[in-house]
Amino acid sequence: MKGRVTGEVTGTVTGTVPAAQTGGVTATAKAKGTGTVARHPFAVVAAVVVALLLVVPTLVVVPISFTGKASFVFPPDSWSLRWYGNLFSDSRWTSALRRSLWIALLSSVLATTVGTAASVGLTRWRRRRWAAAARALLLVPVFVPAIVLAIGIYTVFGSLGLLGTVTGFVLAHASLGVPFVVISVTAVLQSFDVQLERAAESLGAGRWAVFRQITLPLILPGVLAGALFAFVASFDEILVSLFIKSPFLETFPIRVYQSVDNDTDPTVAAASTLVLVVTTLVILVAVRISTLRTRRLGT
Amino acid sequence: MSDAGTSIGGARNPVAAGGSRLVIDGVVKQFGGHTALADVSLDVQPGEFMTLLGPSGSGKSTTLNLVSGFAQPDEGTVRIDGVDMASVPPRRRNVGMVFQNYALFPHLTIEANIAFPLRQRRVPRPEQARRVAEALGTVRLEGYGQRYPAQLSGGQQQRVALARAIVFRPGLLLMDEPLGALDRGLRESMQSEIRRIHREAGSTVLFVTHDQEEALALSDRIAVFHEGRIEQVGTGHELYLHPASTFVAGFLGESTMLPAERSAGGAWSVLGVRVPAPSAVPDAARSATVVVRPERARLRAVDDARQDELGLSVQVLEDVYLGADRKLRVRFADGTAGVVREVAGSMSPWRAGDRVEFAWRPADSAVLPGSAAPAVL
Numbered sequence: 001m002k003g004r005v006t007g008e009v010t011g012t013v014t015g016t017v018p019a020a021q022t023g024g025v026t027a028t029a030k031a032k033g034t035g036t037v038a039r040h041p042f043a044v045v046a047a048v049v050v051a052l053l054l055v056v057p058t059l060v061v062v063p064i065s066f067t068g069k070a071s072f073v074f075p076p077d078s079w080s081l082r083w084y085g086n087l088f089s090d091s092r093w094t095s096a097l098r099r100s101l102w103i104a105l106l107s108s109v110l111a112t113t114v115g116t117a118a119s120v121g122l123t124r125w126r127r128r129r130w131a132a133a134a135r136a137l138l139l140v141p142v143f144v145p146a147i148v149l150a151i152g153i154y155t156v157f158g159s160l161g162l163l164g165t166v167t168g169f170v171l172a173h174a175s176l177g178v179p180f181v182v183i184s185v186t187a188v189l190q191s192f193d194v195q196l197e198r199a200a201e202s203l204g205a206g207r208w209a210v211f212r213q214i215t216l217p218l219i220l221p222g223v224l225a226g227a228l229f230a231f232v233a234s235f236d237e238i239l240v241s242l243f244i245k246s247p248f249l250e251t252f253p254i255r256v257y258q259s260v261d262n263d264t265d266p267t268v269a270a271a272s273t274l275v276l277v278v279t280t281l282v283i284l285v286a287v288r289i290s291t292l293r294t295r296r297l298g299t
Numbered sequence: 300m301s302d303a304g305t306s307i308g309g310a311r312n313p314v315a316a317g318g319s320r321l322v323i324d325g326v327v328k329q330f331g332g333h334t335a336l337a338d339v340s341l342d343v344q345p346g347e348f349m350t351l352l353g354p355s356g357s358g359k360s361t362t363l364n365l366v367s368g369f370a371q372p373d374e375g376t377v378r379i380d381g382v383d384m385a386s387v388p389p390r391r392r393n394v395g396m397v398f399q400n401y402a403l404f405p406h407l408t409i410e411a412n413i414a415f416p417l418r419q420r421r422v423p424r425p426e427q428a429r430r431v432a433e434a435l436g437t438v439r440l441e442g443y444g445q446r447y448p449a450q451l452s453g454g455q456q457q458r459v460a461l462a463r464a465i466v467f468r469p470g471l472l473l474m475d476e477p478l479g480a481l482d483r484g485l486r487e488s489m490q491s492e493i494r495r496i497h498r499e500a501g502s503t504v505l506f507v508t509h510d511q512e513e514a515l516a517l518s519d520r521i522a523v524f525h526e527g528r529i530e531q532v533g534t535g536h537e538l539y540l541h542p543a544s545t546f547v548a549g550f551l552g553e554s555t556m557l558p559a560e561r562s563a564g565g566a567w568s569v570l571g572v573r574v575p576a577p578s579a580v581p582d583a584a585r586s587a588t589v590v591v592r593p594e595r596a597r598l599r600a601v602d603d604a605r606q607d608e609l610g611l612s613v614q615v616l617e618d619v620y621l622g623a624d625r626k627l628r629v630r631f632a633d634g635t636a637g638v639v640r641e642v643a644g645s646m647s648p649w650r651a652g653d654r655v656e657f658a659w660r661p662a663d664s665a666v667l668p669g670s671a672a673p674a675v676l
């Protein structure tokens with residue numbers, strides 16, 4: 001279970017951001033297929049196989065969440081919504097869900113603010129090589145194995161007294177969300193005409209006015225998409241969360257994880273399906289926003 | 300009725316502003332090891348239309364950027380109305396700028412684009428609306444206020460950029476090849492629009508182009524740039540008739556440039572024909588260049604020599620009939636290329652292949668120090 005959940009997190013990292021840029025395709029392998037290897041028949045077959053491999057195990061959970069029996073038998077032979085009833089009436093689940101949404105919201109706002117400021121700042125940096133290095137540094141959470149990050153965060157937060165606090169979760173998750181914002185905002189900045197900022201400045205706008213009135217509105221689609229990716233990165237985060245949780249402060253994915261060990265009924269399947277639905281919806285919206293941008297600026 | 304009449308007659312100039320005086324003094328600008336501007340000085344009078352003309356890479360845009368404040372000079376000063384701009388950021392210079400690619404804000408309507416500088420200056424809303432409407436009228440775009448830039452043609456976008464740059468009544472208006480992206484017909488109509496707006500607004504204009512016709516059509520004075528220096532500043536007429544260097548002569552209008560040499564005895568000659576000693580050439584000089592404008596030269600039969608003319612034998616290479624005039628390209632004995640223009644009504648009978656004489660009156664030519672890069676055919 002642990003492997004599956006983290007697998008999904010990294011799946012989001014490599015899959016959805018390129019998908020957002022190639023426009024409108026959400027399935028990981030498919031996005032890669034259309035993006036780089038033109039429409040070679042073999043590439044298409046390979047893409048479909050990889051897509052099935054990635055998607056099918058995930059989708060097995062969905063039918064099980066609707067089973068009529070208190071077992072994980074697949075395929076189910078009777079159907080019901082009782083596990084969803086369970087999920088939304090059990091305060092252990094609902095409070096974990098509320099907490100996860102709250103942490104995801106806060107960390108997304110933080111990651112978006114920091115990530116956007118950094119991306120915009122880095123494009124202004126005259127020394128290109130240093131800017132590239134700094135940008136790479138912001139992407140570290142994507143490259144470094146999650147377990148290494150988790151241990152690092154655990155150690156640092158331990159000495160700062162942040163373990164088991166909402167602040168700790170928000171900070172940790174925000175740092176994981178920053179790369180998504182940086183990637184997405186840097187992508188829109190690529191097609192942003194810096195001449196517009198000069199024009200605004202020559203017309204009397206100060207730095208903040210230029211950012212508020214010109215830069216931000218024009219890169220907003222990238223900012224929003226980044227914010228949504230950062231939201232998802234927090235909402236389905238498990239590994240780091242396991243290290244910094246306390247018995248009194250658990251997120252929804254942690255609850256799922258522990259429920260697999262402790263509980264024996266398919267409520268956990270309903271919970272997983274919920275995570276899947278929320279994540280997919282948010283990413284669909286993010287992708288939609290990215291394609292809106294291209295249409296409005298007519299590029 | 301009579302009311303309307305008086306209000307039109309007494310209409311206040313919508314964008315009137317006194318022009319600023321711009322003084323660029325001994326400016327040097329380097330990029331890495333490359334000298335983009337080497338000691339440029341220019342004094343632009345209030346209300347003057349000054350054009351920076353020169354080939355690509357000669358430093359025109361760099362000069363404009365120093366004035367707008369997006370670059371700082373390494374040496375020298377830029378003063379607007381007597382104030383040293385060294386520590387004044389672009390937004391406080393009150394300089395209107397029109398960019399080559401227009402730089403309209405794509406997410407704002409035309410109205411909001413034009414109101415942008417007023418909004419930054421916290422002009423009250425009703426006043427903003429009034430001035431935006433006036434500016435739209437000035438560039439003849441009434442009724443387009445609610446559109447977005449992407450919904451306008453290139454020429455219309457150009458006018459919006461112009462309206463946005465003049466709506467806050469800057470004393471100085473900078474334009475960097477504003478017509479570069481337009482087709483020929485549109486360029487010409489925009490040129491007359493720009494002339495009219497300059498006249499109405501009264502602001503000082505610094506205009507960049509590498510199109511000599513455009514420079515001649517628009518400017519009070521032209522500064523000719525060459526490799527980071529100003530070769531000459533003057534009215535189009537002065538530059539055309541009295542170029543200070545072979546570069547200016549070659550860049551502004553067509554001309555025939557002939558090599559002149561001084562013999563040991565002190566006599567000057569062009570391709571073996573004696574010519575009067577030029578006055579504009581240092582005494583010690585051994586070579587010079589004679590510049591003859593195409594309409595100042597004529598092609599004559601070999602036996603048709605006149606007292607006041609100098610003549611050199613040439614072969615006609617090409618004759619191009621252009622309607623109101625005709626252009627003949629010729630080649631001198633040493634291979635130097637020449638050009639002659641004849642207007643309708645006084646066209647000679649010569650055709651490509653004819654051997655004739657290229658003749659001009661010394662008073663109609665300019666003699667410049669140094670030798671030009673020979674235009675050899």
Ligand SMILES: Nc1ncnc2c1ncn2[C@@H]1O[C@H](COP(=O)(O)OP(=O)(O)OP(=O)(O)O)[C@@H](O)[C@H]1O
Pocket residue numbers: 330331333334335353354355356357358359360361362509
């Ligand atoms: N930011 C810069 N960094 C390095 N070199 C520059 C920079 N800006 C201009 N230069 C160099 O300075 C010289 C003058 O450039 P400038 O842009 O002023 O030319 P220009 O006269 O405007 O030419 P064009 O007609 O092509 O626009 C060029 O050789 C150019 O390569």
Ligand SMILES: [Mg+2]
Pocket residue numbers: 359360361475
């Ligand atoms: Mg230029």
